[in-house]
Amino acid sequence: EPEVTQTPSHQVTQMGQEVILRCVPISNHLYFYWYRQILGQKVEFLVSFYNNEISEKSEIFDDQFSVERPDGSNFTLKIRSTKLEDSAMYFCASRGDSGRREAFFGQGTRLTVV
Amino acid sequence: AQKVTQAQTEISVVEKEDVTLDCVYETRDTTYYLFWYKQPPSGELVFLIRRNSFDEQNEISGRYSWNFQKSTSSFNFTITASQVVDSAVYFCALSEASGANSKLTFGKGITLSVRP
Numbered sequence: 001e002p003e004v005t006q007t008p009s010h011q012v013t014q015m016g017q018e019v020i021l022r023c024v025p026i027s028n029h030l031y032f033y034w035y036r037q038i039l040g041q042k043v044e045f046l047v048s049f050y051n052n053e054i055s056e057k058s059e060i061f062d063d064q065f066s067v068e069r070p071d072g073s074n075f076t077l078k079i080r081s082t083k084l085e086d087s088a089m090y091f092c093a094s095r096g097d098s099g100r101r102e103a104f105f106g107q108g109t110r111l112t113v114v
Numbered sequence: 115a116q117k118v119t120q121a122q123t124e125i126s127v128v129e130k131e132d133v134t135l136d137c138v139y140e141t142r143d144t145t146y147y148l149f150w151y152k153q154p155p156s157g158e159l160v161f162l163i164r165r166n167s168f169d170e171q172n173e174i175s176g177r178y179s180w181n182f183q184k185s186t187s188s189f190n191f192t193i194t195a196s197q198v199v200d201s202a203v204y205f206c207a208l209s210e211a212s213g214a215n216s217k218l219t220f221g222k223g224i225t226l227s228v229r230p
Binding site: 033035041042043044045048056058089091093101102103104105106107108110 | 147149151156157158159160161164166205207209216217218219220221222223
């Protein structure tokens, strides 16, 4: 069964460093998302991406964040200068056409900023 | 703005008991979608069910059933004859129809523990 895959599963980085989280969405999906979950809290929307551009972003998604779909398969989230409060689980999700509203999530990348 | 409230935070049951997880939502849209996701201890988010706002028929799928009541803005989820493997955090989520790429808004989740 097709699935969303994310790499790495766990990343530890120094505060102020740049990180790139990678995702391979399900191949025929059109809508792509990043969410994050701070430990023990709810899942929060960061950004949605469709037709090679950001379609919506939350107030969390400030200038330190960017997304890219550099080729036909990968979808990346970059954090330019990480802060301690960026420590969280980051989930990539993808969805098929507009008629199917359920998003399928990757297994997540746990980002720890030290 | 859309909002999802899961008032229960933790539920503990003994195996084979039935358990109902509550979800109340708020939205201004007349067309929207409701979901339940499961997050087992391994951390991934697993899609369980989706319900469209224009379809209030309640269904049963195996040990899972759901009760969608538009009049009370509730979308409750029941696990029948619970098993230890059902132990997880369960999230209710809402997606508004306006905008084909609309995001999911999650509740805070309910931690379900099923004891042998």
